[in-house]
Ligand SMILES: NC(=O)C1=CN([C@@H]2O[C@H](COP(=O)(O)OP(=O)(O)OC[C@H]3O[C@@H](n4cnc5c(N)ncnc54)[C@H](O)[C@@H]3O)[C@@H](O)[C@H]2O)[C@@H](O)CC1
């Protein structure tokens with residue numbers, strides 16, 4: 001499903017109005033009517049007698065004026081509070097404001113602190129609230145009177161319908177700019193915005209409805225939208241059933257490298273996930289000191305124990321052995337439990353030097369790349385990296401805060417700069433590809449915030465690469481299916497304490513459902529009217 005930015009949406013609106021010739025007023029009328037339909041849905045059949053419309057001075061407020069007009073025509077009391085005052089409101093918003101005045105709908109200006117009393121009183125005596133303060137035109141932090149209005153809306157008695165996006169949420173990043181309305185439902189127009197699906201914006205939206213306001217496809221196609229939401233339909237479409245003639249040699253052979261004394265679990269989890277992720281064969285190069293542990297826990301994978309140093313990691317001289325190890329493998333996964341010791345660095349350097357197949361790099365492989373960025377030039381085939389924010393911070397030199405403020409932007413910039421496919425993990429995982437395209441993953445939950453889940457993801461993506469999926473496909477399918485496994489555990493009632501290995505147990509079922517076309521949709525409930 002395509003997802004837009006605020007700037008793209010403004011460009012789509014501009015083309016629709018100026019180049020194609022559908023008047024802005026017609027779009028605003030459709031937007032307002034769509035919001036009324038979403039409001040009725042939110043009411044769930046309950047009769048509405050009083051709905052408070054909180055409007056700003058831009059076109060988002062204009063949509064709110066349309067909503068108030070339709071409600072008033074139905075006999076619903078729908079007072080409109082215009083925050084910042086009505087002076088200087090222009091364009092279609094002004095035209096719709098004038099209609100309210102002509103029809104005798106109450107319009108109250110909120111320009112000073114004292115005006116908040118009337119608003120607060122109205123908000124405590126209403127069935128519902130329409131938040132039409134800011135939409136895609138929000139440009140800066142919400143402060144002062146506007147911030148007080150946001151908290152009054154959040155303290156209101158009735159449920160809140162947000163027009164386009166909850167006011168205060170940045171449409172591009174999902175960031176809360178100072179403060180934001182928490183809505184029970186959001187009605188957006190034409191296409192969803194990235195901020196609807198990125199954290200914390202997602203948590204402010206409630207049920208999301210996409211309203212078709214008559215914007216022609218041509219205007220959307222010309223906008224060059226590069227971002228999408230990964231959907232169950234997409235993943236099921238990519239996951240073709242296996243040929244009945246498949247054997248282990250045709251299902252892909254993954255080479256995995258990692259592990260160290262004290263971190264044998266990381267490579268055990270990654271190998272287990274690769275097996276459950278459908279790889280035909282999995283071979284693991286690891287320091288000999290953890291081989292017994294590995295073999296006793298992972299029966300299906302083969303291992304190549306390599307000399308280890310006193311630090312329990314690879315011995316610095318073991319790199320040469322990797323050339324033979326990589327021969328005949330379809331994909332490589334490296335990093336889980338690797339450490340950043342000297343021997344791990346030379347093993348990684350040798351791996352990058354010898355490998356010519358697609359790879360996924362994670363954990364300490366990324367920390368080593370951050371220490372020696374010139375190693376990135378040794379990557380010969382397409383590669384996926386799966387950093388969490390701290391790892392991406394190390395790789396880019398940005399702070400974790402900067403990355404978290406614009407996760408999509410940070411991942412896209414690094415993918416473009418390095419030519420790598422970047423999976424930025426964390427609440428609201430995003431995937432960015434070297435060609436500028438990117439995707440937001442809707443699956444997964446807080447159960448994943450525990451050690452080892454990243455190793456499972458690495459093994460799964462490695463398995464998908466070994467089976468012949470491209471880096472683009474494997475990264476997007478991998479994050480979706482991995483999150484789906486966590487969603488299933490939460491559906492079963494698990495709230496905390498998930499061992500990462502439980503994901504591995506679920507993966508075969510999740511993958512089988514994807515192949516059979518039986519994945520249930522996991523995007524925030526999105527309907528189109
Ligand atoms: N023709 C169109 O372009 C359409 C636009 N639509 C609506 O128009 C919205 C976008 O309208 P606008 O571009 O006018 O923008 P908004 O209405 O979202 O906000 C712009 C107004 O808020 C002010 N503002 C921005 N950030 C502020 C802050 N932090 N504190 C105080 N004031 C702030 C601006 O100065 C401006 O007055 C969409 O979200 C959607 O609801 C819909 O009516 C569909 C058609």
Ligand SMILES: [K+]
Pocket residue numbers: 060131132133134135162163164165166167
């Ligand atoms: K809004």
